[in-house]
Amino acid sequence: MRGLLEVDALTRRYGSLVALDRIDLRIGEGERHAVIGPNGAGKTTLLDLVAGVSRPNGGRIRFAGRDVTRLGPARRARLGVGRIHQRPAVWPSLSTLDNIAVAGARHRGGYRRTLPEARKLLSSLAIPDVTAARLSHGQRRQLEIAMALAGRPRLLLLDEPAAGLSAVEFSQLSAVLSELPRTVTVLLVEHRLDLVYALADRVTVLRDGQYVATGTPDEIRASSTVQSAYAARQPEAVI
Numbered sequence: 001m002r003g004l005l006e007v008d009a010l011t012r013r014y015g016s017l018v019a020l021d022r023i024d025l026r027i028g029e030g031e032r033h034a035v036i037g038p039n040g041a042g043k044t045t046l047l048d049l050v051a052g053v054s055r056p057n058g059g060r061i062r063f064a065g066r067d068v069t070r071l072g073p074a075r076r077a078r079l080g081v082g083r084i085h086q087r088p089a090v091w092p093s094l095s096t097l098d099n100i101a102v103a104g105a106r107h108r109g110g111y112r113r114t115l116p117e118a119r120k121l122l123s124s125l126a127i128p129d130v131t132a133a134r135l136s137h138g139q140r141r142q143l144e145i146a147m148a149l150a151g152r153p154r155l156l157l158l159d160e161p162a163a164g165l166s167a168v169e170f171s172q173l174s175a176v177l178s179e180l181p182r183t184v185t186v187l188l189v190e191h192r193l194d195l196v197y198a199l200a201d202r203v204t205v206l207r208d209g210q211y212v213a214t215g216t217p218d219e220i221r222a223s224s225t226v227q228s229a230y231a232a233r234q235p236e237a238v239i
Protein backbone atom coordinates (compact mmCIF):
# COMPACT_ATOMS: atom_id res chain seq x y z
CA MET A 1 0.00 0.00 0.00
CA ARG A 2 1.25 3.50 -0.87
CA GLY A 3 0.48 5.87 1.92
CA LEU A 4 0.57 9.54 2.77
CA LEU A 5 3.29 8.63 5.24
CA GLU A 6 5.73 5.81 4.47
CA VAL A 7 8.37 4.94 7.01
CA ASP A 8 10.97 2.32 6.05
CA ALA A 9 13.45 0.63 8.38
CA LEU A 10 13.60 3.73 10.57
CA THR A 11 16.29 3.50 13.23
CA ARG A 12 17.27 5.90 16.00
CA ARG A 13 20.04 5.23 18.49
CA TYR A 14 21.00 7.19 21.60
CA GLY A 15 24.56 5.99 22.29
CA SER A 16 24.27 2.22 22.67
CA LEU A 17 20.48 2.37 23.23
CA VAL A 18 18.40 1.51 20.17
CA ALA A 19 15.28 3.65 20.74
CA LEU A 20 13.76 2.62 17.40
CA ASP A 21 14.91 -0.46 15.50
CA ARG A 22 14.18 -0.68 11.73
CA ILE A 23 10.52 0.29 12.03
CA ASP A 24 8.21 0.22 8.98
CA LEU A 25 4.93 2.11 8.95
CA ARG A 26 2.38 2.92 6.23
CA ILE A 27 -0.39 5.41 6.89
CA GLY A 28 -3.00 6.01 4.20
CA GLU A 29 -4.57 9.38 3.38
CA GLY A 30 -7.34 10.14 5.88
CA GLU A 31 -6.41 7.27 8.19
CA ARG A 32 -6.37 7.52 11.98
CA HIS A 33 -3.34 5.49 13.04
CA ALA A 34 -2.34 5.06 16.67
CA VAL A 35 1.05 3.96 18.00
CA ILE A 36 0.95 2.40 21.44
CA GLY A 37 3.39 0.56 23.68
CA PRO A 38 4.74 0.58 27.22
CA ASN A 39 6.99 3.38 28.51
CA GLY A 40 10.24 3.60 26.57
CA ALA A 41 8.77 1.82 23.50
CA GLY A 42 10.00 4.55 21.15
CA LYS A 43 6.67 6.27 20.43
CA THR A 44 7.81 9.87 20.96
CA THR A 45 11.08 9.09 19.20
CA LEU A 46 9.02 8.04 16.16
CA LEU A 47 6.96 11.28 16.23
CA ASP A 48 10.16 13.36 16.57
CA LEU A 49 11.60 11.64 13.51
CA VAL A 50 8.43 12.13 11.45
CA ALA A 51 8.24 15.81 12.49
CA GLY A 52 11.92 16.24 11.59
CA VAL A 53 13.06 17.52 15.01
CA SER A 54 15.32 14.48 15.32
CA ARG A 55 17.37 12.72 12.63
CA PRO A 56 17.41 8.95 12.09
CA ASN A 57 20.55 6.83 12.14
CA GLY A 58 19.04 4.72 9.38
CA GLY A 59 15.95 4.32 7.25
CA ARG A 60 13.75 6.60 5.20
CA ILE A 61 10.63 8.75 5.60
CA ARG A 62 8.41 9.58 2.62
CA PHE A 63 5.57 12.08 2.96
CA ALA A 64 3.06 12.68 0.17
CA GLY A 65 5.31 10.78 -2.23
CA ARG A 66 8.41 12.80 -1.41
CA ASP A 67 11.52 11.71 0.50
CA VAL A 68 11.64 14.07 3.50
CA THR A 69 14.26 12.17 5.52
CA ARG A 70 16.75 15.02 5.25
CA LEU A 71 14.32 17.92 5.55
CA GLY A 72 14.11 19.97 8.77
CA PRO A 73 10.92 20.53 10.80
CA ALA A 74 10.01 23.89 9.19
CA ARG A 75 10.15 22.44 5.65
CA ARG A 76 8.05 19.47 6.74
CA ALA A 77 5.52 21.78 8.42
CA ARG A 78 5.23 23.69 5.14
CA LEU A 79 4.60 20.41 3.32
CA GLY A 80 1.72 19.72 5.72
CA VAL A 81 3.04 18.01 8.85
CA GLY A 82 1.42 19.52 11.98
CA ARG A 83 2.12 18.55 15.57
CA ILE A 84 0.55 18.66 19.01
CA HIS A 85 3.10 18.48 21.81
CA GLN A 86 2.95 16.66 25.16
CA ARG A 87 2.76 20.07 26.86
CA PRO A 88 0.46 22.44 24.95
CA ALA A 89 2.49 25.14 23.17
CA VAL A 90 0.32 28.30 23.04
CA TRP A 91 1.10 32.04 23.34
CA PRO A 92 -0.20 32.80 26.86
CA SER A 93 -0.55 36.58 26.40
CA LEU A 94 -2.61 36.33 23.18
CA SER A 95 -6.34 35.70 23.07
CA THR A 96 -7.64 32.29 22.09
CA LEU A 97 -8.72 33.64 18.70
CA ASP A 98 -5.40 35.37 18.04
CA ASN A 99 -3.48 32.19 18.94
CA ILE A 100 -5.36 30.39 16.18
CA ALA A 101 -5.12 33.25 13.66
CA VAL A 102 -1.41 33.83 14.26
CA ALA A 103 -0.68 30.10 14.02
CA GLY A 104 -2.54 30.02 10.70
CA ALA A 105 -0.75 33.12 9.47
CA ARG A 106 2.65 31.61 10.27
CA HIS A 107 1.94 28.73 7.91
CA ARG A 108 -0.11 30.44 5.25
CA GLY A 109 0.72 34.14 5.57
CA GLY A 110 -1.54 37.07 6.51
CA TYR A 111 -3.22 37.42 9.92
CA ARG A 112 -6.27 39.10 8.41
CA ARG A 113 -6.66 36.40 5.81
CA THR A 114 -6.69 33.63 8.41
CA LEU A 115 -9.04 35.43 10.84
CA PRO A 116 -12.36 34.16 9.38
CA GLU A 117 -11.13 30.57 9.45
CA ALA A 118 -9.76 31.09 12.98
CA ARG A 119 -13.24 32.24 14.09
CA LYS A 120 -14.76 29.12 12.54
CA LEU A 121 -12.24 26.85 14.26
CA LEU A 122 -12.84 28.58 17.59
CA SER A 123 -16.61 28.17 17.29
CA SER A 124 -16.15 24.41 16.88
CA LEU A 125 -14.47 24.21 20.30
CA ALA A 126 -15.87 24.33 23.82
CA ILE A 127 -13.48 27.11 24.89
CA PRO A 128 -13.96 30.85 25.48
CA ASP A 129 -12.12 33.66 23.65
CA VAL A 130 -10.01 34.88 26.56
CA THR A 131 -6.29 35.46 27.17
CA ALA A 132 -4.81 31.99 26.71
CA ALA A 133 -3.06 32.18 30.10
CA ARG A 134 -6.52 31.90 31.69
CA LEU A 135 -7.38 28.63 29.95
CA SER A 136 -7.21 25.30 31.78
CA HIS A 137 -4.76 22.63 30.65
CA GLY A 138 -7.51 20.81 28.74
CA GLN A 139 -8.70 24.01 27.06
CA ARG A 140 -5.12 24.77 25.99
CA ARG A 141 -4.94 21.28 24.53
CA GLN A 142 -8.02 22.01 22.40
CA LEU A 143 -6.58 25.39 21.45
CA GLU A 144 -3.33 23.79 20.30
CA ILE A 145 -5.30 21.42 18.08
CA ALA A 146 -7.15 24.38 16.53
CA MET A 147 -3.81 26.17 16.03
CA ALA A 148 -2.43 23.14 14.20
CA LEU A 149 -5.57 22.89 12.05
CA ALA A 150 -5.27 26.58 11.12
CA GLY A 151 -2.05 25.61 9.29
CA ARG A 152 -4.15 23.15 7.22
CA PRO A 153 -1.96 20.11 7.87
CA ARG A 154 -2.32 16.97 5.79
CA LEU A 155 -0.88 14.93 8.65
CA LEU A 156 -1.46 15.73 12.32
CA LEU A 157 0.94 14.22 14.87
CA LEU A 158 -0.65 13.97 18.32
CA ASP A 159 1.68 13.22 21.22
CA GLU A 160 -0.33 12.02 24.24
CA PRO A 161 -3.15 14.55 23.84
CA ALA A 162 -5.12 13.03 26.75
CA ALA A 163 -2.28 13.31 29.29
CA GLY A 164 -3.29 15.21 32.41
CA LEU A 165 -6.91 15.86 31.38
CA SER A 166 -9.90 15.73 33.74
CA ALA A 167 -12.82 13.43 32.86
CA VAL A 168 -14.80 16.32 31.35
CA GLU A 169 -11.79 17.59 29.40
CA PHE A 170 -11.13 14.05 28.19
CA SER A 171 -14.61 13.68 26.72
CA GLN A 172 -14.36 17.14 25.10
CA LEU A 173 -11.04 16.17 23.54
CA SER A 174 -12.47 12.85 22.31
CA ALA A 175 -15.31 14.76 20.61
CA VAL A 176 -12.90 17.24 18.97
CA LEU A 177 -10.66 14.45 17.67
CA SER A 178 -13.52 12.30 16.40
CA GLU A 179 -14.86 15.30 14.45
CA LEU A 180 -11.59 16.07 12.66
CA PRO A 181 -12.17 16.12 8.89
CA ARG A 182 -10.88 13.14 6.92
CA THR A 183 -8.79 15.58 4.86
CA VAL A 184 -6.48 15.41 7.89
CA THR A 185 -4.58 12.17 8.47
CA VAL A 186 -3.83 11.44 12.13
CA LEU A 187 -0.85 9.75 13.77
CA LEU A 188 -1.70 9.42 17.46
CA VAL A 189 0.58 8.39 20.33
CA GLU A 190 -1.49 7.79 23.43
CA HIS A 191 -1.50 5.79 26.67
CA ARG A 192 -5.28 6.08 27.11
CA LEU A 193 -6.31 2.99 25.20
CA ASP A 194 -10.03 3.85 25.40
CA LEU A 195 -9.26 6.92 23.25
CA VAL A 196 -7.05 4.88 20.92
CA TYR A 197 -9.68 2.19 20.36
CA ALA A 198 -12.46 4.74 19.86
CA LEU A 199 -10.51 6.80 17.33
CA ALA A 200 -8.03 4.62 15.45
CA ASP A 201 -8.61 2.72 12.22
CA ARG A 202 -5.37 0.83 12.81
CA VAL A 203 -2.97 0.51 15.71
CA THR A 204 0.77 -0.24 15.71
CA VAL A 205 2.36 -1.64 18.85
CA LEU A 206 6.00 -1.03 19.74
CA ARG A 207 8.02 -2.33 22.65
CA ASP A 208 11.61 -1.37 23.51
CA GLY A 209 12.06 0.13 20.03
CA GLN A 210 10.89 -3.08 18.35
CA TYR A 211 7.86 -3.60 16.13
CA VAL A 212 5.30 -5.90 17.80
CA ALA A 213 2.12 -5.76 15.70
CA THR A 214 -0.23 -3.71 13.53
CA GLY A 215 -3.97 -4.29 13.31
CA THR A 216 -7.44 -2.95 13.84
CA PRO A 217 -8.38 -2.08 17.43
CA ASP A 218 -10.25 -5.42 17.69
CA GLU A 219 -7.26 -7.38 16.38
CA ILE A 220 -4.87 -5.59 18.75
CA ARG A 221 -7.16 -6.08 21.75
CA ALA A 222 -7.39 -9.81 20.97
CA SER A 223 -3.68 -10.35 20.23
CA SER A 224 -1.80 -12.49 22.76
CA THR A 225 1.50 -11.09 21.42
CA VAL A 226 0.34 -7.59 22.33
CA GLN A 227 -0.96 -8.72 25.72
CA SER A 228 2.42 -10.20 26.61
CA ALA A 229 4.34 -7.16 25.28
CA TYR A 230 2.40 -5.00 27.73
CA ALA A 231 2.25 -7.49 30.61
CA ALA A 232 6.03 -7.65 30.81
CA ARG A 233 6.37 -3.87 31.14
CA GLN A 234 3.08 -2.43 32.37
CA PRO A 235 1.01 -5.09 34.15
CA GLU A 236 -1.56 -2.46 35.19
CA ALA A 237 -2.39 -1.48 31.57
CA VAL A 238 -5.81 -2.56 30.36
CA ILE A 239 -5.59 -3.81 26.78
Ligand SMILES: Nc1ncnc2c1ncn2[C@@H]1O[C@H](COP(=O)(O)OP(=O)(O)OP(=O)(O)O)[C@@H](O)[C@H]1O
Binds near residue numbers: 038040
Ligand atom coordinates in the same frame (compact mmCIF):
# COMPACT_ATOMS: atom_id res chain seq x y z
N1 LIG B 1 17.32 12.47 24.02
C1 LIG B 1 17.48 11.23 24.47
N2 LIG B 1 18.66 10.82 24.95
C2 LIG B 1 18.85 9.57 25.40
N3 LIG B 1 17.88 8.60 25.42
C3 LIG B 1 16.68 8.96 24.97
C4 LIG B 1 16.40 10.27 24.47
N4 LIG B 1 15.11 10.32 24.08
C5 LIG B 1 14.59 9.10 24.32
N5 LIG B 1 15.53 8.28 24.85
C6 LIG B 1 15.34 6.88 25.22
O1 LIG B 1 14.80 6.21 24.10
C7 LIG B 1 13.84 5.25 24.51
C8 LIG B 1 12.52 5.55 23.83
O2 LIG B 1 12.02 6.77 24.38
P1 LIG B 1 10.64 7.40 23.91
O3 LIG B 1 10.46 8.66 24.68
O4 LIG B 1 10.59 7.45 22.45
O5 LIG B 1 9.62 6.29 24.43
P2 LIG B 1 8.04 6.41 24.57
O6 LIG B 1 7.47 5.14 24.00
O7 LIG B 1 7.56 7.68 23.99
O8 LIG B 1 7.86 6.40 26.16
P3 LIG B 1 6.77 7.11 27.10
O9 LIG B 1 5.51 6.35 26.88
O10 LIG B 1 7.33 6.93 28.47
O11 LIG B 1 6.67 8.56 26.66
C9 LIG B 1 13.76 5.32 26.03
O12 LIG B 1 14.60 4.29 26.56
C10 LIG B 1 14.32 6.69 26.34
O13 LIG B 1 14.93 6.71 27.61
